[in-house]
Amino acid sequence: MIDLLITYDVSTLTEAGRKRLRRVARICVxxxxxxxxxxxxxxxxxxxxxxxxxxxxxxxxxxxxxxxxYRLRQPREKFVESYGLDRYTDFSEPLIL
Amino acid sequence: MIDLLITYDVSTLTEAGRKRLRRVARICVxxxxxxxxxxxxxxxxxxxxxxxxxxxxxxxxxxxxxxxxYRLRQPREKFVESYGLDRYTDFSEPLIL
Structure with a gap:
């Protein structure tokens, strides 16, 4: 599998822009x-x-x-740092709910 | 040198958020x-x-x-694709003005 980071820059000031962001989000998710x-x-x-x-x-x-x-490097934990609100979930690990 | 991609998620609906984005932009640029x-x-x-x-x-x-x-892979041209408005400038190449 190829691991990618997709960044989408769109103006969300307009309804049309927000709609495109929703569409892109659906495609990526x-x-x-x-x-x-x-x-x-x-x-x-x-x-x-x-x-x-x-x-x-x-x-x-x-x-x-x-x-x-962007084609990302692996393993993720070695090449990515995140601070503040973190939405990432590692689905390859057992989830504790 | 280490090549990084920094993504900053901030609400720009408030003046405080826009100010933080300007500050982060200055730091990164x-x-x-x-x-x-x-x-x-x-x-x-x-x-x-x-x-x-x-x-x-x-x-x-x-x-x-x-x-x-994110720690990026090199060479950039092999691992990054961009579409639409492209703000990236390769300063390692001669600039044609």
Missing amino acids: AHGQRVQNSVFEVSVTEVQLLALRERLLQAMDVTEDSVCI | AHGQRVQNSVFEVSVTEVQLLALRERLLQAMDVTEDSVCI
Whole structure:
């Protein structure tokens, strides 16, 4: 699997922008999770990445928004630090509810 | 040098939030560039990282905001794709003005 960080820059001042963010969030969350309001960590195969990229390009407004896709290093705990509100959940570990 | 992606999640609905974003942007831009409104790519030494982390923690509101620091892979062109508005400038290449 390929681990990606997807950052989506969109103005949420307009309803149209908020709608695009919701759409992008839905696309990304199908393959991972929302770690910040417009930042997503996803895991995909090469084939899924093709479809994901295509769907993101359709959902965004390329004249107004920006999407960056970073290939992440593994293991996550070694290469990511987070402070403050942390939305990330490690689903590969047992969940204590 | 260590290449980092810093994502900052803050509500910009309040003036206090916008002020924190400006402060975080100033801290990050001292070591790199703003690629999206609240996403920064920076390059630092281990010692600079200590100071950067400390300054970010002071600037953010840990009860309301979120900061993630990802160690990026190199070379950038192989591991990052961007679509739409692209603010990134490769300062290691000759600039054509």
